[in-house]
Amino acid sequence: MPAPHTQSPTSPLVFAQRFSATRRGARLARLLAGLQLIDWGCPAGTDDHDAVSVVVAELAANAVLHGRVPGRDFALLLTYDDDRRVIRIEVSDTHPARPARVARAADDDHGRGLVLVDALATRWGVRDRVGPGKTVWAECALADGGADAGVDPSPR
Secondary structure (H helix, E strand, C coil): CCCCCCCCCCCCEEEEEEECCCHHHHHHHHHHHHHHHHHCCCCCCCHHHHHHHHHHHHHHHHHHHCCCCCCCCEEEEEEEECCCCEEEEEEEECCCCCCCCCCCCCCCCCCCHHHHHHHHCCEEEEEECCCCCEEEEEEEECCCCCCCCCCCCCCC
16 A cells, blocks of 8 residues: 655755855845845845845844954854745854843944844844854744745745
C-alpha cells in the first residue's frame, strides 16, 4: 500500500552575508537586504519592504557604531518563513556589550534606533552567539495578501 501523500512544510528562504564593520558595510547590508526582499517578491516602497529595510539599517548601524571590534566583521542573516509570514533579521557582532533602549532628549540627533526597531518589529531581542559577542534579532510580520502585499516565495 502506498504511503499517504503529505504536504511537507516549506523550508525558510535564507540570505546570509558578512560585512566590514564600517559605515559602508552597514549601508551595503541595508541595500543587499532590500534587493533580497525584492527577489523574494516584496516590492520596494511597500510597508513590509520599508519596515524590514529600516530594521536592518538600524541593527547594522548599531553593530558598526556600538558593536565594532577592530579587525572583526558583522554578520547579517535574513530568513523568510512563509508559514508564519515573518521575516527574521539577525545581526551578529563580536562585542560583548548588549544593546539597551535609552531615553533621549528631543533635540538629540541619535539614539533612537532601538525605539524604531521596537515600533516596526513584532518582537526583538538579544542572544549569545557561539564565540564572542551577541546576536540582535528582530521579526517583522508581513501583511496578508498577494505578492503585492508581501513575499512571494516562488523561485524566479
